[in-house]
Amino acid sequence: MDPLSISASVATLFVICLQITRLLKCTIEVLRGAKDFLFDLLREISHMQAVLKRLETLTRLMRSDQVSFLVDVFDIGRCQETIEEVRDIVQKIEPMTAGGQTVKRDKVWASVKWVSQRSGAQKLIERLQRDKLEIMGALQIIGTESILFSERKGDEKPPAYVEMDRADLLLKRLSDLNILEMNERQRTKEAHIANEGLPLEPRPVLTPTGNVDSGPGLSSSALPTPENTILVTSETFVTAVKPTQSEASALPDSSSRKQEAKDRHKIESLVLGAEPILAFSADVSSSPLWYSIVEYETTESTNPYVAFRRDLAYNAYNGRWEELIGTLDLATRMFGENWVNCSRLQAPFEGHTAPGWTPLHQVAFIGASPSVAQKLIDLGAWRTLRTLRTNPAERPHQNMSPLEIARTLGHSWLFDVLAPRILHHVPASTLVALQTRFHDLIKATLGEFTLRRLRLPELEVLTELKKAGMWFEGRGYLVAGRQTFHYRLDNRELVVQVRPEEDDASKARLYRITETTTEEIEEAVVWDV
DSSP states (O other): OOHHHHHHHHHHHHHHHHHHHHHHHHHHHHOSSOHHHHHHHHHHHHHHHHHHHHHHHHHTTOOHHHHHHHHHHOOHHHHHHHHHHHHHHHHHHOOOEETTEEOHHHHHHHHHHHHHTHHHHHHHHHHHHHHHHHHHHHHHHHHHHHHHHHHHHTOSSOGGGTTOOHHHHHHHHHHHHHHHHHHHHHHHHHHHHHHHTOOOOOOOSSSOSSOGGGOOOOOGGGSOOTTTEEEOSSSOEEEOOOOOHHHHHHSOOOHHHHHHHHHHHHHHHHHHOOEEEETTSSOGGGSOBOOOBOBOOGGGTTOHHHHHHHHHHHHHHTTOHHHHHHHHHHHHHHHSOOOTTOOOOBOTTSOSOOOOOOHHHHHHHHTOOHHHHHHHHHTTOOSSOOOSOOOTTTOSOSSOOHHHHHHHHTOGGGHHHHSOOOSSOOOHHHHHHHHHHHHHHHHHHHOGGGGGGBOOOOGGGGGGSSSOEEEEEEEOSSSSSEEEEEEEEETTEEEEEEEOTTOOGGGOEEEEEOSSOEEEESOOEEEEO
């Protein structure tokens, strides 16, 4: 097969894996029970999808001898058979939907069918793992051989690594680490043989066949075998001669070796791509808190919490930045909260919309130095958060970001530092639709009456967070006690967990919100990017 044919075949398998991933995600979210092995299947399909993408990229750049080697050591037909079997079993058991909602009766029937397929699915998982290891091993051998051959020819760049994306460059780095390890083991072996007065053996495999000057070439004899392969992790093979017991004891256990192991693990994780996870399985309280309360009760006017929040707003309004940082530090120590995105708490008798000005808005308005703005940003200040109200005589709009405020005042030295760094690009219309449905869910849970004291979450802030998730608390007359809302972007959708005051995970309710639907689900599956 030629490189283009292999690339086309791999691209087809990649698309099938993508389809399976979507079907499995939907199935896990709507079914009760049978979650563990379904999630294992989803993880393996996700890994296979990632390595197939790497393989597709590399096959376009391989030499003919490298393609022949790949065909010898990797059975693409067998891999295709496994992936198609996974697709068939998932399509047969996927729950049907009606009007965007999964039919309850079909959920139960699908759960029963999945349990009956457990043993078959487990075998498919094992086959996927085998095929994944074969692809990773083959790619690493080809990558390492390309580097060795290029070094002998004096090329500046290995031909198989030109014009690659970030993940493929990581594969190159992984090969670099393996070469270092092979060289170190070979030096140790040669030193041991010299001490014993024995003749030197030729260097280990994973070099082109024939002599150095005969040109590139790989054969199936270069494939790792149990005798000459060291399994570094569950994902990666390193071809080298296994040392004897005395040789192994002579190998240094240095900090550099430990660092190489960490690098290898990190690189493998990046090459395999994002992991599917349950959105709210970890401690979500470590996510940023949305401070929803903008008005205090009359009985709370002497509360120390309210007093310190008043000090925060006063210091920000008057540009007393050292005192402001001191108040933020005090809030962390006394209340365990980060107030860098908090605005002034309004008194109940004020009767108008709360301004919603945070310290960063005041930095933009006053025209503080960039170092002050950067300090607040380092503490977690959001550059996408907008005001709720401004003075119409001073500002052209009611809802303004810090950057907008700085621009209207001509504070050009703040333009760069206040420009939002968007990490999750979601269309504005999609964010508006998701936010409207999310607010409707909050109102249905807490009741309209309680919302007069709350500033409901604004999803635009999520787009600048590395982990696009937050949480907030609310009390309502429709439910007893406090309700905690955890929410997280999942591409162009939003997943939400509503947990009651007793913090009983079994009583939590999960929802997936799209532009057109709000559906209660059993699990929320996202990719940990």
